Amino acid sequence: MNQDIELFDTKGVDSTALPSKFRDQRSRIEVSRTKSSNRSLELSKKTSAEKALDYVRDGMILGLGTGSTVRYFIEGLGGKIKDDNIRITGIPTSIATKKLAENLGISLSSLREHPVIDLDVDGADEIDSKFNLIKGGGGAHTMEKIVANASKEFIVIADYTKIVKELGNFPVPVEIYPDKLRFVINELREIGGSPKLRENFKTDNGNIIIDTKFEIKNPEELEDRINSISGVIDNGIFSKRIPEIVIVGYGNEVKILHRKKWTKKANSRNYRRL
Numbered sequence: 700m701n702q703d704i705e706l707f708d709t710k711g712v713d714s715t716a717l718p719s720k721f722r723d724q725r726s727r728i729e730v731s732r733t734k735s736s737n738r739s740l741e742l743s744k745k746t747s748a749e750k751a752l753d754y755v756r757d758g759m760i761l762g763l764g765t766g767s768t769v770r771y772f773i774e775g776l777g778g779k780i781k782d783d784n785i786r787i788t789g790i791p792t793s794i795a796t797k798k799l800a801e802n803l804g805i806s807l808s809s810l811r812e813h814p815v816i817d818l819d820v821d822g823a824d825e826i827d828s829k830f831n832l833i834k835g836g837g838g839a840h841t842m843e844k845i846v847a848n849a850s851k852e853f854i855v856i857a858d859y860t861k862i863v864k865e866l867g868n869f870p871v872p873v874e875i876y877p878d879k880l881r882f883v884i885n886e887l888r889e890i891g892g893s894p895k896l897r898e899n900f901k902t903d904n905g906n907i908i909i910d911t912k913f914e915i916k917n918p919e920e921l922e923d924r925i926n927s928i929s930g931v932i933d934n935g936i937f938s939k940r941i942p943e944i945v946i947v948g949y950g951n952e953v954k955i956l957h958r959k960k961w962t963k964k965a966n967s968r969n970y971r972r973l
Contacts, residue, residue, distance in 0.1 A: 757783075766822040821846075821847065822857055831866055838900060853944075857947055858947070866915045867913055875932060893911060897909070
């Protein structure tokens with residue numbers, strides 16, 4: 700046995716009550732666990748993102764989401780375009796995504812030029828068992844929702860920590876006009892939310908975000924209630940346009956989850972399950 704390591708269970712013990720060598724031991728273990736966990740998450744993100752490249756076809760109009768997992772997808776897409784000599788036109792959902800894609804030589808356009816998108820690939824902050832999502836950790840959920848609604852197919856890529864039984868542990872991002880801050884905060888509290896302004900943050904549209912915790916029992920109803928508040932532009936609940944496919948990374952492995960086909964409601968951009 701390594702004589703530098705003594706068997707001493709420090710879990711749940713006040714670190715100030717421990718001898719210095721045991722405090723150091725616990726600190727090293729916690730740092731090691733954190734680094735290992737972070738490596739596992741990054742690998743899981745990358746694995747899910749790379750699997751999504753299998754769904755990309757030559758000539759596609761492709762929605763490009765925003766976030767750390769999508770970054771792996773876009774980087775892989777740049778390589779795929781060069782290696783396979785294919786033509787792709789991307790529709791970015793944020794300034795950050797636009798800059799990344801441009802740096803990789805990916806051709807870009809807009810919804811004005813291409814109002815119908817073949818495939819949208821994006822991430823999520825939470826995904827429940829019915830494929831409802833919370834998005835907007837990166838502050839781009841308004842454009843992300845517009846692009847998802849314009850897409851024939853919507854794929855979400857995520858690491859395993861994003862899969863939840865019910866939405867609500869992650870706060871719902873609510874993009875609002877800055878001059879409506881006080882009013883919207885009061886309204887969010889009225890419908891059971893615990894709102895908090897995202898400090899030192901502006902969206903690509905120059906607006907602000909209120910991150911709001913809710914106990915979410917009916918995602919579709921809550922999405923509508925939040926959006927009915929005057930001054931709200933859109934919120935991060937995706938219950939009307941949910942993905943057809945979710946690709947979940949588990950380290951080096953992936954799990955591909957499928958939904959049934961979708962149809963649009965009459966005279967509406969919203970979607971319903973068949």
